[in-house]
Amino acid sequence: MTGTEISTGTRSPLWRNVRVIRVALQVMAVVVVFGAIWILGTNLRDELIAKNLPTGFDFLNQPTGVTIADSSFKPSSPVWAALIAGMKNTFALTIVGIPLVTILGTLIGVARLSTNWLVAKAAAVYVETIRNIPPLLIILFVFNVVILPLPAPNDPATPLDWFVISNLKIVGPGFTSSPGAGILLIIVILALVAAVIVGRWRTRYSDQTGEHHHRMLWGLGVFAAIVLVGYVVTGRPVAFSLPVLEGRVITGGFGGLGSYFAVLAALVIYTASHVAEIIRGSILAVPRGQTEAANAIALTGFQRLRFVILPQAFRFALPPMINQYLNFTKNTSLAIAIGFAEITLVTFQLIGNGFPAPQLILLLMGAYLLFTLTISLIANVINRRLQLVTNR
Amino acid sequence: MTTTTIPPSPKAPLHRPVSPSVWMKQNLFSTWYNSLLTVIFGVLIASVIVALIRYLVSIDTEIIRVNLKLYMTGRFPAEQLWRLWAGVFVTTAGVGLFARAIVRTAQMKATTAGLEFDRSTPWDIVRRFWPIGALVVFTLSFTQTITPSLLTLAAAAIGLAAYWLGGGLPAWIIRRSWLIPLVGTTAFYFVLVGYGGVGWDLWQGFFVNIVITIAGISLAFPLGIMLALGRRSSLPVVRYLSVTYIEILRGVPMITLLLFGAFALGFVIPGDVQFSLFLRLLVAITLFQSAYIAEVVRGGLQSVPRGQVEAGQSIGLSPWKTTRYIVLPQALRNMIPALVGQFISLYKDTTLVFIVGLLDLLRAAQVSTAQPEFFAQGLESVVLPFVALYFWAGSYVMSRESRRLERKLGVGVR
Known part of the structure; x- marks a missing residue:
């Protein structure tokens, strides 16, 4: 061995x-x-x-005793309905805010790189000021200094007779719908699909023949034609409506609570300053040769930005932008400070009404995870497509 | 054979002086739309400046003068305020010593590497930190007696003296410069709390914003390192547990954690143990921040080239020793800018304790506008910008410092 x-x-x-x-x-x-x-x-x-509190989740069916402004929610409704109403309000902030943040942030980011000294400096001052201030402070400022000094609800301002503005509610022109509206909505969606298909076809046509595609014109034309026909066929279910003031009740029009606009405006202002920095960084990350190449084939400044720089910059920008969208969504929870009834405030009120805090906070976290995971899922799909198309 | 004579190149000045009219033509009126933009923005900016001047002239800062103590220290007992000033002295002394230690470390490194050491001039320091100095002066302009100004001067003198004395510190302390903040923090705590002092239940105002920021990041840091190492671990169970923790906490807003700290933490702590609101919030913030710090640390760990780990293994270091002596030192250096970013973000987020009722700077401002003599006069337009200045100055200085560090460390350009 x-x-x-x-x-x-x-x-x-x-x-x-x-x-x-x-x-x-x-x-x-x-x-x-x-x-x-x-x-x-x-x-x-x-x-x-x-402490004599329920250990399970049965309390979700009990009446809340909580009121939520500007919604059909009643104090006798169950707890789960209150949470749903809160989520709707959070959603209303997010869905409107994210496109606004993207647009404003991109504008400011591009402005910071402008050859115009004044524009560039103004954008730089905006970014360096706003992004170093707590968002909660901006929300409180907008609400207390801009929204609250507006006229009282019993005597609102009505500029042009198109808007009804008070510190409680801001309503502008909108639409009223009658029963056929649902069908019209489906027709509008179908028209959008048709417009996209036509646009694709024009692009292919242009690729094959070399003629100009005019895809915007074609797409919009098809869309408008289908919607118009659908509108007449369904019996004109949607009508333009102006807000009308009857006593203290506003009928018609489209709008929201003053606190909603305060949160929306403040968070858009704040998040746009971060988005602007991302856009600026991404534009700078596009190799200099790309700008020179665009200049060499004599593109105008706008064409260079639209067809050469921004498409590449957005690819760099998307991952950090997703982060900012998530931040925006999470920051909507700050609306609690001025009493806009999104999910956090609803939870806060429910805890105040004696419902068990641990379970409610668990549900609250779950609700936010639902939001943030959905957004990152969608954004990641877009991101993957963008990167795949261009990876050679 | 032809000889080409190369004309001696005229030495062009790097920055040719440009006459104002040419400069304006190039930077403001180069094209018709640039001219249009200049006009539009000029009018806009002018109107903003006019509005700002009108605002500054019209405001009455009486509310700030009356409430300055409330803003800075909340309801800190007046007869104990000397402790806070002693704390300020300890802090400036510590900062002075620590700054000197850092400078000396950099000096030693430069000498061993045979490099020129570019020492910052006092003018550099002023340029880098002016917002904070301006803020201190601005704050002092609202005081009603001269004592705070004198004490501030004393604090500054102590800081400078400490910096000067730091030149005589023995080398073994310089090599372990983390000792200075550690000893400083301990001293600070004892000055405030020891022998019948003021416990943290009464730490309020701007003071508590600063304490929460520093304590939150410092306490979350060890937890964050553990989570980051866990996330990169080769043990699947450890990895999944870390990822779950990090991703859940990063997916929820900080308020939910604060609500948890304020209303639910008491339920999971056994028996009759009672923690103050401050402590419960600090626990919640630490738990929350650790997830973000973990991501910062992970970024730092990823920036260390794989060859470094292999080099460590090849000389027979254990995995733990490789991490401790090879990876972490390099990773920690690279993560400083991101860490400063996290610090800024927590600094701004400390205002959220407002919502669960801790009397921080923002809450104090809100409270002051509800006082009978200032109630319903629209004074939010005075106090909120005042509060904003404090957060702006700190965040602005730190973000510029972090960018400077990033350039100096050459993060991302290796």
Whole structure:
């Protein structure tokens, strides 16, 4: 038994065996983490029982006693309905805010790189001022200094007779709909699809024949024609409406609470300053040769930006932009400070009304995760497509 | 054979002086639309400046003068204020010593590398930190007695003296310069709390914003490093646990954590143990920040080339030693700019404690506008910009410093 000594060797002891160590460490991690969760969970249950609070989620069906401004929500409605109403308001902020942030941020980011000294400096001052101020402070400022001094709800201003503006509510022109509106909405969506198909066809046509595609013109034409025909066929279900003031009640028009606009404006102003920096960085990241190439084929300044620089810059910009969209969504929770009933404020009120805080906060976190995961999912799909199309 | 004579190139000045009219033609009126933009923006900016001047002339800063103590320290007992000033002295002394230690470290490194050491001139320091100095002067202009100004001067003198004395610190302290903030923080705590002092339940006002920022980041840092290492671990269970924690906390707003700290943390803590609101919020903020710090640390770890780890393994270091002596030192250096970014973001976010009722600077401002003599006079338009200045000055200076560091460390340009 002399030749095999090396292969059999002396077995390393158990505590020095890599595989054993790996398994042991992982088991230890699981035991520590889940042990801690179990202990804290037991505490939680005991404390809830001691304070006479429900330990489950049955309270979701109880009436809330909470009112939510500007919604059909009644204090007798159940808790889950209040949470849904809050989520709707959070959604209303996010869905309007994200496009606005993108547009304003891009404009400012481009302005910072303008050859016009005054424009560039103004944009730089805006960015350096706004992004170093807490968003909560901007929200409080807009609400207290811009919205609250507006006329009282019983005597609102009505500029041009198109708007009804008070510090409670701001309403502008909108649409009223009658039963056929649903069908018209479907027709509009179909028209959009048709316009996209026609636009694609024109692009292909242009690629094959070399003639100008005019795809915007064609697309818009098809869209307008289909919508117009649909509008007449469905019996003109949608009408233009101006807000009308009757006593203290505003009928018609389209608008929202003053606090909604305060949060929206403040967060758009704040987030745009961050988006502007991203856009600026991304434009600078486009290789200089691209600008020179665009100049060499005599593109105008606008064409250079539109067809050469921005398409490439947006590819760099998208991942950090996703982050800003997520930040915007999370920052809508600051609306709690001025009493706009998004999901955080609703939760806060429910806790104040004696519903169990731990479960509600768990649901609140779940709601935000739903929002943020959805946004990052959508954005990541777009990102992957963008990168795939261009990776050669 | 032809000889071409190369004409001696005229030495063109780097910055040719441009006459104002030419400069304006180039930068403001180069094309018709640029001229249009200049006019539009000129009018806009002029109207903003006019509005700003009108505003500055019209405002009555009485509310700030009356409430300055409330803004800065909340309801800190007046007879104990000397402790806070002593704390300020400890802080400036510590900052002075620490600054000197950093300068000396840089000096030593430059000498060993045989490089010229470019020392910042006092003028550089003024240019880099003027917003903070201006803010201190601005704050002092609202005081009603001369004592705070004198004490501030004393604090500045102590800081300078400490910087000068730092030249005599033994080398072993310089090599362990992290000792200085550690000792400083401990001293600060004892000056404030020791022998019948003021516990953190009464730390309020702008003071608490600063404390929460520094404490939040410092406490979250070890947890963040652990999470980041966990996320890069080769053990799947550890990795998944870390990723779950990081991604959940990064997906929710900080307010939810503050609500958790204010209303739910008491439920999971056993028995009759009672923590103050300040402490509960600090725990919540630490838990929240650690997820973000983990991502910062991960970025730093990823910036260390793989060859470094392999080099460590090849000389027979254990995984732990490779991490501790090879990877982390390089990673920590590279993550400083991002860490400063996180610091700024928490600094701004400390205002959120407002919502759960801790009397921070913003809450104090809100409270002051509800006082009977200032109620409903639209004084938010005075106090909110005042509060904004504090956050702006700090964030602005830190963000410029972090960009400067980024350039100096050459992060991203290796």
